Amino acid sequence: MTLLRHARLLLLGSLLVATPLLAGQALAEATPPRELHVQAEDTLAVVPDxxxxxxxxxxxxxxxxxxxxxxxxxxxxxxxxxxxxxxxxxxxxxxxxxxxxxxxxxxxxxxxxxxxxxxxxxxxxxxxxxxxxxxxxxxxxxxxxxxxxxxxxxxxxxxxxxxxxxxxxxLADRDAATDEALVKALEKARHKARLMADTLGITLGPVASVSETRSPVFQPRMLAMAADAREGAPQAEYRPGTIDIEAGVSVSWEIE
CATH class of the missing domain: 3.30.70.2970 (Protein of unknown function (DUF541), domain 2)
Structure with missing residues (x-):
């Protein structure tokens, strides 16, 4: 009887020790990580070549x-x-x-x-x-x-x-222009995140996730004209203007 009682006491002690650990682990899994979510969009104006x-x-x-x-x-x-x-x-x-x-x-x-x-x-x-x-x-x-x-x-x-x-x-190199538009959107997202962190007194950790909300799309610019467009203007000027490429991203940072 003495050995059986001793075994029961050891088992009870183990359960008492394990229960707080399991409860703490479950609480940590149930608590979502603290993150700062930022969305940003930017536009790149490029001159056609x-x-x-x-x-x-x-x-x-x-x-x-x-x-x-x-x-x-x-x-x-x-x-x-x-x-x-x-x-x-x-x-x-x-x-x-x-x-x-x-x-x-x-x-x-x-x-x-x-x-x-x-x-x-x-x-x-x-x-x-x-x-x-x-x-x-x-x-x-x-x-x-x-x-x-x-x-x-x-x-x-x-x-x-x-x-x-x-x-x-x-544009001769469309890929370079769309890449630059995406970089501008990412830089804007990082600027917004740092501004929010400094204002709120929090410290940003590593990037948790990143995705595009607006893929950069290049659309050539069309200038209509008639066959007699040059009449009355021996040296007419044809200004290409600029082409706008928009990009958008969503980025999340962990909060330390």
Whole structure:
């Protein structure tokens, strides 16, 4: 009986010692770590260093009656295409003479589409419907030196393009710009955290978590214009302005 009683006392003592330890561990696990959460957004304004010009050339065949079952004159279609190809070649030579490399000039595929035009009135008072064919080729010109832009726009209009669809300003290194925007957002988050810690009299520990709330997105800037944009302005200025890249982050620091 003495040995059994001694064993019971030892077991009871062990339980009394272990219970506070287990309770303290459970309390520590139930208490969330103290953290400072900060969200920050920043915008990077960058000046474009590249531009893309979009232009179109087209030719049309003579309009024929819609009731003409022949579908138009094959000879007229062939002549319109020859005129278009001749103008396209002249456009490329004009751009090269203006200082552009051939690799920077991209000529798109030939597009052929019918166009309906109103003709003269018939005896019954109805207006005749006539059909012609339009042959079109788009051109894309990449400009890596923005100082060339005014001269190239002049060259396009002098070459007789039918439409200038505008200028798209871009960056040669988009990744570097988006990285810089993200760095600015992170630096702003760190500044806010330090300011809050100093004001509240707390000490920041290591970073507990970090995530993006707004991924940096680069959107090229489009400048629309008409084919006659240079009329009345022999030396017009084309200012690219700036492109805004926004980034946002959420960062948490442990509080010591």
């Amino acid at each position: 590249r531009a893309t010009l979009n232009a179109r050339l087209w030719e049309r065949t003579p309009a024929v009656s819609q009731e003409d079952e022949s579908g138009g004159d094959p000879q007229a279609l062939r002549e319109a295409r020859e005129r278009l190809e001749e103008r396209a070649g002249e456009l490329i030579r004009t751009l090269e003479a203006a200082g552009l490399e051939r690799d920077a000039i991209s000529a798109g595929s030939l597009a052929v589409q019918p166009e309906h035009v109103a003709g003269s009135r018939r005896e019954d008072g109805e207006r005749e419907v006539r059909v012609r064919t339009r042959l079109e080729r788009p051109f894309r010109v990449q400009v890596d030196d923005l100082e060339q832009l005014p001269g190239l726009l002049d060259a396009l209009t002098e070459a007789g393009v039918n439409a200038l669809d505008g200028v798209t300003y871009d």
